[in-house]
Amino acid sequence: MIIALGTDHSGFALKSELTEYMESIGIRIIDHGAYTPERIDFPDIARLVCESVRKGEADRGMMLCGSGLGACIAANKIPGIRAAVCHDVYSAHQGVEHDDVNVLCLGGKIIGPWHAKDIISAFVNAKFSTDTYFRQRLQKLDQLELDYAREWVRRNDVP
Numbered sequence: 787m788i789i790a791l792g793t794d795h796s797g798f799a800l801k802s803e804l805t806e807y808m809e810s811i812g813i814r815i816i817d818h819g820a821y822t823p824e825r826i827d828f829p830d831i832a833r834l835v836c837e838s839v840r841k842g843e844a845d846r847g848m849m850l851c852g853s854g855l856g857a858c859i860a861a862n863k864i865p866g867i868r869a870a871v872c873h874d875v876y877s878a879h880q881g882v883e884h885d886d887v888n889v890l891c892l893g894g895k896i897i898g899p900w901h902a903k904d905i906i907s908a909f910v911n912a913k914f915s916t917d918t919y920f921r922q923r924l925q926k927l928d929q930l931e932l933d934y935a936r937e938w939v940r941r942n943d944v945p
């Protein structure tokens with residue numbers, strides 16, 4: 787599996803601790819930074835990570851920030867992205883199985899590397915359900931995205 791990986795300064799230390807593990811379990815990483823612990827805004831990194839997923843360069847994405855929340859909010863602004871903060875193993879696999887989560891978000895100030903490794907393993911090994919119910923529900927998520935994008939275009943008078 788190819789994972790587009792990114793972090794802001796607050797997730798930088800955790801990212802550095804996770805990359806070797808991820809590669810050891812067969813994950814190929816596309817590293818979108820940050821590459822140093824200098825302050826950097828998570829929306830800028832979320833854009834790079836999520837573009838990688840949208841273009842199909844990466845199978846899924848992984849974003850880190852202090853809490854995981856800012857990264858998750860930013861990622862979910864991008865069409866086609868279903869990001870989730872998962873600080874437990876159950877959410878990490880259930881999110882993929884039921885909701886086709888494609889970007890895992892973790893908080894570098896919340897969890898340590900050992901727990902994060904278990905969560906990553908659950909995330910990458912999970913597959914979206916073949917159950918029609920979940921697929922139909924996903925279509926409703928896509929419809930929400932489309933409806934509100936159309937409304938935005940109307941409201942902002944975009945030709």
Ligand SMILES: O=C[C@H](O)[C@H](O)[C@H](O)COP(=O)(O)O
Pocket residue numbers: 794795796797828851852853854855856857
């Ligand atoms: O949701 C926001 C993220 O957790 C950021 O990583 C956080 O706000 C950064 O805070 P600080 O600059 O104090 O580490």
